[in-house]
Amino acid sequence: MAYGQTRILREIDVALPEGQTLALLGPSGCGKTTLLRLVAGLLAPTSGEILIDGRKVAGSGLFVPPERRGLGMVFQDYALWPHLTVAGNVAFPLEMAGIGRAEREARVAAALDRVGLSAMADRSPSALSGGQQQRVAIARAIVGEPRIVLFDEPLSNLDRELRETMVAELGTLIRGLGLTAIYVTHDQSEALTLADQVAVMEAGQIAQLAAPEDLVEHPASPKVAEFLRLGAVLPLVRDGLGWALGGRQLGQLGGPDVAQAEVLITPRALRLAEAGSAMLTGEVLAVQYRDTAYAVTVRLEEPGAAPAQTVQISSDSRMRVGERVGLDLISERLRWFAARTTPSFSQG
Template sequence: MRGEWNSEQAISAQNLTLSYSGIQILRGIDVALPAGQTLALLGPSGCGKTTLLRLVAGLLAPTTGDISINGQMVAGPGVFVPPEKRQLGMVFQDYALWPHLTVAGNVAFPLEMAGIGRAEREARVTAALDRVGLGAMAARSPAALSGGQQQRVAIARAIVGEPRIVLFDEPLSNLDRELRETMVAELGALIRGLGLTAIYVTHDQSEALTLADQVAVMEAGQIAQLATPEHLVEQPASPKVAEFLRLGAILRLVRDAQGWSCAGRALGPLGGPEVALADVLVTPRALRVTEIGQAALTGEVLAAQFRDTGYTVTVRLDGAAEPGRAIRTVQISSDTRMRTGERIGLQILPERLRWFPARADVPM
């Protein structure tokens, strides 16, 4: 899938593939990233997102296809520019800080390798640490810092050489949830403030949707969907994308003369495609609590969690179990806390459903 952008491309990749011992790891990757934007590579472990990042960084060479950075081909037929000449910054998952060097020493290390003079080196290090809020900790050991502070040191080291492009490989995965949320906001502000172009690898959809201008959802070595965060949430390209983003429940519906049914329970006319079988995304916004006697769906409350200004309620639907599939559950939003075990009725709002062709590999 190719990104459809009109502005100047800072990074572009065409028909990238990568194979090991005859096994294809990446298949037909096309990406285009304009200068000043952030692209998130989102997906579960083993989907190929870190491998794609390493191809851009020059830590791996593609089997076929080509990569260009700022209009210059850096990998392709007969061409391979090594990592140190691609003018990129990188932030790793494990920070990769030298324990025997001070904070300032860690940040200065790439400048030393580049032969930058001492005076300029010190000025750049001071500026980079100030940008990440660690100017007062230059003389400390990395071991004396918290995990969030160590991550800031790694970010300072990535930007000290003043690259226009920075690559992030799951940089916040070792931090707890509350600190990750804070760091995502800080990182986004830093990227925008410095006018950087960034590729950000993560398995956390909230990070990707918060930070990125474009999100590439990856599955089995391919890009399943490439879109803005808003488009992904409103129009996921497939049930798998919707399920990975935790947008709601995917239900298999059957059409007959009276309309649609789910697991033998009649739902009536809901619109949708003129087909006998369809999969439908049911988000919390597509359901409304109603009287059981008037409900299209009924079920039992399994759990209620308080989030922000209301409750997210998980409901196990009544009806025959679907072979080969987990127990069918949906989530709804509620202003009040519902009791576990409480039985409720649900009305479906057809205009808020997202329809997909039924997948042959999913049993009814």
């Protein structure tokens, strides 16, 4: 896909099985919304093809308009009409399609029943909670029995606490309805919670396409690991004694047989040790209680290490900010990558 001489999307090849949810995840400007608009028919591709349910809808001179693609869409702000009732909002796309009144009313009733809002058909959208408004938007998206429902960052305008509550409810609803869905988001937790497959996008390309658990356990690159905030990615150099970080010898940790590499250090790959004999030492920067343990952020104090190098470790006991601690690496839990020559992509 290109605008003039500028290529926006490159080498995109994705297949979405029926009944699954694909999340398009990435920072602003990575191309995820452009890809969604191509599927929706709001943009025409300059090369390649788009097929929906085995039927070509774009490519090789063919372009099927949005209203004939059999898609539903849930927008960022839900786009509910304030002057219409809940039932009126759900019925709107059927009216535009010229569906008769009797069939229209039957379909609206069925759609509202599927999302649990049958009793609120005559209410104004403004009288509903945020979660209920989301369900109205989904009912409107499914009332025409679409092949795929497209979600364009529907939770991005909510604060963090409400978003975490809503994403769980939305995931339950999508699975309960058996929807085939494409979900655009820049939020890692949303993607990993909702999706069967996640496409991490960077600069118009898919950096990795995998199930959520595979992304977390086996990120394909340092950039993917950093974007997903899986841990610290540190540059190491091999010498005659093994691996070293800055001026600190770490010993034999396994890894590739190369002179330089990068390593992902997750909280699970660290354990506390005596500062005098530990592989790494550092100062506690922050302590947060999460569920059943403390998440401790430690700034490394190694010679030659950049001041911004930090790692996280889980601790059963509360540590003091400013406390000096020792850390050992658990070699079998490290994830190795080839040394990079290009910068990481932003968290936008």
